Amino acid sequence: MTGPATVVKAEPTDEILRLDDLKVHFPVKMPFVQRLLQRGETVVHAVDGVSFGIRPGEILGLVGESGCGKSTVGRACVRLVKPTAGRIFFDGQDITKLGGEKLRALRRRIQIIFQDPHASLNPAMTIGKAIGHPLRIHSSVFGPQKTGSEEFGEWIRQKVLNAMKEVGLTPEEQLYDKYPGDLSGGQKQRAVMARALILEPNLLVVDEGVSMLDMSVRAKVLELMLDLKRRHKLTYLFITHDLATAKFICDKIAIMYLGRIVEIGPAREIYADPKHPYTKALLQVIPIPDPDRRAKKVLPRGEVPDAVHPPAGCRFHPRCPAVLASCGWEARDFVDFLDEHLSDPKRAGDDETILGPIEDWRAKGLVASLETNPLKVRKAVERTNAVLVEAPVAMKQAVESVSSQNRTVIVRFRSHHQLLQSNVQGRVVECLLYQ
Amino acid sequence: MSGKIFFRGRDLTQLSNQMYRRIRGEEIALIFQDPMTRLNPLMRIQDHFLEEIHAHESVSSTEARTRAREALVSMGIHETRIRNYPHEFSGGMRQRIMIALALVLKPSLLIADEPTTSLDVIVEAQILEILQDLKEAYHMSLLLITHNLGIVAEVCDRVAVLYAGKLVELGSVRDIFHKPLHPYTQGLLASVIHLETKELHSIEGSPPDLIAPPSGCRFHPRCSYAQPICTERIPPLVEFEPGHFAACHFGDKFL
Numbered sequence: 104m105t106g107p108a109t110v111v112k113a114e115p116t117d118e119i120l121r122l123d124d125l126k127v128h129f130p131v132k133m134p135f136v137q138r139l140l141q142r143g144e145t146v147v148h149a150v151d152g153v154s155f156g157i158r159p160g161e162i163l164g165l166v167g168e169s170g171c172g173k174s175t176v177g178r179a180c181v182r183l184v185k186p187t188a189g190r191i192f193f194d195g196q197d198i199t200k201l202g203g204e205k206l207r208a209l210r211r212r213i214q215i216i217f218q219d220p221h222a223s224l225n226p227a228m229t230i231g232k233a234i235g236h237p238l239r240i241h242s243s244v245f246g247p248q249k250t251g252s253e254e255f256g257e258w259i260r261q262k263v264l265n266a267m268k269e270v271g272l273t274p275e276e277q278l279y280d281k282y283p284g285d286l287s288g289g290q291k292q293r294a295v296m297a298r299a300l301i302l303e304p305n306l307l308v309v310d311e312g313v314s315m316l317d318m319s320v321r322a323k324v325l326e327l328m329l330d331l332k333r334r335h336k337l338t339y340l341f342i343t344h345d346l347a348t349a350k351f352i353c354d355k356i357a358i359m360y361l362g363r364i365v366e367i368g369p370a371r372e373i374y375a376d377p378k379h380p381y382t383k384a385l386l387q388v389i390p391i392p393d394p395d396r397r398a399k400k401v402l403p404r405g406e407v408p409d410a411v412h413p414p415a416g417c418r419f420h421p422r423c424p425a426v427l428a429s430c431g432w433e434a435r436d437f438v439d440f441l442d443e444h445l446s447d448p449k450r451a452g453d454d455e456t457i458l459g460p461i462e463d464w465r466a467k468g469l470v471a472s473l474e475t476n477p478l479k480v481r482k483a484v485e486r487t488n489a490v491l492v493e494a495p496v497a498m499k500q501a502v503e504s505v506s507s508q509n510r511t512v513i514v515r516f517r518s519h520h521q522l523l524q525s526n527v528q529g530r531v532v533e534c535l536l537y538q
Numbered sequence: 539m540s541g542k543i544f545f546r547g548r549d550l551t552q553l554s555n556q557m558y559r560r561i562r563g564e565e566i567a568l569i570f571q572d573p574m575t576r577l578n579p580l581m582r583i584q585d586h587f588l589e590e591i592h593a594h595e596s597v598s599s600t601e602a603r604t605r606a607r608e609a610l611v612s613m614g615i616h617e618t619r620i621r622n623y624p625h626e627f628s629g630g631m632r633q634r635i636m637i638a639l640a641l642v643l644k645p646s647l648l649i650a651d652e653p654t655t656s657l658d659v660i661v662e663a664q665i666l667e668i669l670q671d672l673k674e675a676y677h678m679s680l681l682l683i684t685h686n687l688g689i690v691a692e693v694c695d696r697v698a699v700l701y702a703g704k705l706v707e708l709g710s711v712r713d714i715f716h717k718p719l720h721p722y723t724q725g726l727l728a729s730v731i732h733l734e735t736k737e738l739h740s741i742e743g744s745p746p747d748l749i750a751p752p753s754g755c756r757f758h759p760r761c762s763y764a765q766p767i768c769t770e771r772i773p774p775l776v777e778f779e780p781g782h783f784a785a786c787h788f789g790d791k792f793l
Contacts, residue, residue, distance in 0.1 A: 168658040285743050317687075318729040319740035326738055344659065349730045351738065376735065388663040390688025392730045394711040397692055402663055406628045446616035462617070 118156035118192075119338050120180060120306055125153045127175050131411060147312075147410045150177040151362035152189070157355075159305070160336040162328075164353030164370065166346055166385070168409050173342045173360040174428055180340060181215045182206060184192035196307070211241050214299035218311035220291035224283040231279035233262040234298045241302060254312040271329060275458045288321035296327065305334075310342045325352055338411075347389050350374050357383045361410055361418040368530020378532045381427040398508050416519040417534065427535055428500035429520040434466035437502075440494050450493065457486045469503075469516040477510040542653035545647070564594050564780045567640035571652040583610070584620040586639055592641055594625070609638040612670070614666055615763035630661035637668065640686055641676070648672075649681045655691070687730050699723045702746050702756040705775060709782035719792045721782035763788055 130147040150172040157163045163441050165173045167456045178184045180191060184196065198209055217223050224233055238259050262277075272293040281360045283291055294311065299307060309328070314319045329352055331337045343349050349356060350370060357367040358381060365378040377383045396495035403422035408414060414421055416431015421439070423430065442461045445451045457479060475483050484507050491499055503515045525537045543550040550561065562568075570576045577586060587606030591597065597605075607617040613634040614626075620749045624632060633653060640648055650669065670693060673680050682694060690697055690711065697714040699722065700708040707720040728739035743760040746752050752759050758768040760791035767787050775785045778793055 168660065177714045218756050289744070309720060318731070320744075321731070322729055322738035322740040347733050347735065350733060351731060351735055379690070384660060389733055390686070390692045391734075392691045392715065392727065392732055393686050394694075400663060400667075402667070403660055406630050406661055407658070412669075427647075431704045442616060447615075448611070461616075506544070 106437040108166070108343075111202060112147075119156060119159045119194055121154075121156040121192040122176070122180070122342070123192070124155055125176065125179060125191060126151055126187045127179055127184055128173070128187040128222045145221070145411060147389075148362045148413055149410060150179065151413070152223075152364070153187075153359075153364055155342060155357055155364065155367055156257075157306070157338055159338050161355060161356045162339040162341055162353045163357060164349035164473050165340060165342045165357050166344065166349050166358060166409055167359035168344060168385075170410065171362075172362045172410070174310050175358050176359075177215065177310045177340060177342045180306075180308055181210065181213050183215070183312045208240075209247060211237075212304050213303045213304065213306045213308065214304040215308040215310060216292075216299050216312045218293055218314055220288065220315070221283065221309060223292060223295050226283055229282055230286065230294050231260070231263050233283075233443055234266055234294060234301055235297060237263060237302050249396050262301060263297075263405040266301045267298065268332075270294075270297045274493075281348060281521070287536075288316055289323060292324055294315060296324075300337075306338045306340065306409075308340045311344070313348065314343065314345065321348070346385055357462040358385065361407060361413050363418060363533060364531075364533065365419065366530060366532045372529050376528070377421075378527050378530065378537060379480060380423045380536075381419045384424070417522050425536060426497045428493065428497045428517070430497065430524070430535055432498050432501035432516050433469055433519075434471035434514065434516065436498060437471045437494075437516070438464045439468045440498065441490065444493065446489055457483050458490065470517060471514040473512045474510055475512060479509055480512060484508070485512060488511055542555045557641045560594075561592060563640075563645065564643045565645055566647045566649065566652065567643065567645040569633070569636045569653050571655050572654075573629070573636045574624065576636060577632060579624055582621050582623055583627075583635060587620075587642055588633075590639060602661045603644060608637070609642040612641075629657055630664060632659060633661075633665055634668065637665075637672070641672065641700060644676070644770070645678070647679045647681065647682070651683045652685070655684070655686075663687075669693065687727060688732060699726070702751055703748060704756055705783075705785065706757065707784045707786075708775070713779075713782040716780070717792070718781065719778055719789040720757075720786045721763050723784075724792070725760075755785070761793075766777050 127150040129149055131145040131147060133145060135437070153176055155163065161394070165176060167173045175184060179186050182201065184305065186199055191198055191470065194212065201209055232341065264275045264279065265442065267278065268274065270293045272290060274276055278286070278455050283294070313324050316324060325348065328339065341349065341353055349488070353370045355368065356370045357364045358372045358379065359365070360381050366373060366377070368381045373382065377386050381403070384519050387400050388402070401424050403424060414431060415433045415438070417423070419438055420426050420430035420432065438461065441458065441464065443510065445455050445459055445461060447537070458473065461472055473483065484505055491502060491505070501516050503517045506513050520535055520538070522533060522535060523529050523538055524533045527537045540561060541551070545561065545565065550558070553561070586602070587609065588599070588602050590604040591605060603712065610620055611617050613684070615631060616635060623722055627635065653669070654665050656663060666689065669680060672678060682689070684690060694711050697711050698705055699714065699720065700723045707714065707718065707723045714723060715727065718727055722741070725739070725741040729741060731738070741760055745757060746759065751770045754767070754769045754771055755761070755773050758764040761768065766786070773787045775783045776789060777783050778789050
């Protein structure tokens with residue numbers, strides 16, 4: 104099996120965060136008997152070999168569609184999920200396996216903000232108490248040691264009021280004793296930011312932190328983020344599905360698809376001249392708010408596939424508008440194509456009587472097979488060839504042979520090229536087009 | 539509730555519930571934001587179609603089934619999947635099923651309420667393409683409800699802008715995007731973040747409380763052009779140029 108491999112090695116830098124071939128796999132819950140019958144483990148390949156680094160004061164945008172693993176990367180950085188393999192370095196220190204008191208100390212320096220500010224705040228806790236809560240948790244490394252004393256309470260109160268002022272949550276004295284329910288969405292997100300910033304972290308992971316906010320409020324929160332970056336040299340991992348927002352604030356962009364980074368590099372270059380077909384597709388679908396510039400788009404087909412059995416070779420190949428014969432075509436791509444073909448009565452004609460039903464096809468690696476009536480086998484081979492004429496050119500070229508064996512039709516694919524990362528014009532791309 | 543709703547010259551507010559049921563689905567169909575919560579998780583896709591067809595038309599089960607299959611296939615979903623349950627489909631497929639359900643009775647008006655908001659960007663573009671094709675193929679009218687101005691620019695012919703329960707501007711998509719007359723429309727357009735955004739803009743303040751809406755023009759507390767008259771008198775919807783309406787006392791200033 105020739106899977107994607109990493110050839111671009113990390114050089115030692117002043118990076119504050121470095122992920123090295125990070126993998127996070129989640130087990131799929133299955134009935135006991137099924138688990139026994141199945142050899143090997145069934146896992147969701149949420150993150151499957153991700154490497155990148157962030158320098159201090161940099162904003163890295165991690166962009167992708169839902170289910171691509173971008174949030175899992177963010178959670179792994181804060182160690183909210185356990186990495187399956189690979190390593191995470193923070194400020195030169197390997198934090199992959201950190202636990203206990205050391206992990207707690209680390210969390211002071213890496214904070215995370217989630218999409219829904221309402222769900223992130225305890226409805227029974229006042230804003231002031233919520234923002235000051237991290238200080239109480241980390242009191243052993245922070246501030247005066249006499250927890251519970253009056254001075255300690257006053258010290259926290261002052262820190263909280265300062266933090267509120269910092270993020271523009273004003274008038275801070277009035278808002279201090281309010282509950283989350285009394286605040287607007289933008290105010291709540293500011294409160295969440297104040298709570299994350301009160302420990303003076305070095306790295307802030309922002310997971311879709313502005314996606315739920317109204318356009319007008321979103322602009323304000325983004326400006327706040329840029330302002331904090333300038334004043335405190337704060338570093339961000341900015342996770343979003345919105346390339347337009349990412350363009351505005353990110354220095355570097357990483358595009359993720361199904362657990363892999365397909366393109367990563369300086370934001371300016373990627374937006375000016377995207378290389379990976381997936382990046383091109385994502386940029387193309389952003390609507391332009393100008394009715395005079397409507398254009399027909401070349402859209403990728405279908406939707407993001409299942410991460411339990413990601414496609415072979417390049418994971419984007421079944422949907423890619425620029426796909427080659429060597430990108431990773433395999434048996435199930437043929438079965439999917441045939442399914443689509445048979446579902447269109449105009450194209451299918453009587454194909455279904457010879458090649459159907461689709462459930463009878465078996466797809467295993469590079470070999471798709473259909474067991475049929477011995478008298479029908481020859482006809483089925485002929486018909487398979489006829490149907491393949493209509494297949495995408497790249498898939499057609501990837502078919503090594505269509506043959507028969509006794510009563511079985513066999514469609515065999517060539518093995519694909521090994522997918523490597525290449526340096527292209529200042530960025531790293533994982534695509535055969537540039538290899 | 540007051541006012542009137544005219545559909546093909548008939549005031550819908552005067553209809554009895556029974557008569558209204560002949561309009562819903564048959565004449566005016568509706569698709570929603572989240573297709574998962576709109577499909578019954580305990581019903582096969584086929585039964586969604588059959589229930590709808592039988593509620594409106596007296597046709598045989600065979601014919602109803604044929605039509606359901608056709609509607610599904612026209613949305614690019616294999617007919618064998620008609621016996622599947624909603625959870626067995628992806629988000630984009632579910633929304634296509636919703637559209638197929640809306641179209642099976644051949645309505646003349648389709649209301650799409652944030653039809654792509656819960657979908658990924660590429661699937662969103664796919665669904666918008668389908669809606670545009672349908673509009674042309676069936677000569678169907680589309681009322682697209684959305685907060686996304688980019689989608690409006692790409693799909694719509696005419697645009698109505700609502701603020702705090704009131705229509706503030708109405709015009710062709712070009713009027714609205716190139717020559718917005720209402721300060722709220724202007725603020726809204728300026729706050730869109732797109733690939734060519736150089737500077738962020740936002741509208742000061744937040745939407746008003748509708749229990750006690752502001753006097754006069756409801757936008758006046760957030761409007762940088764507000765004058766004393768704006769707090770006193772409700773601006774009427776005025777046609778400033780052919781087909782381009784705005785409810786602003788100073789709309790002519792922006793012509």
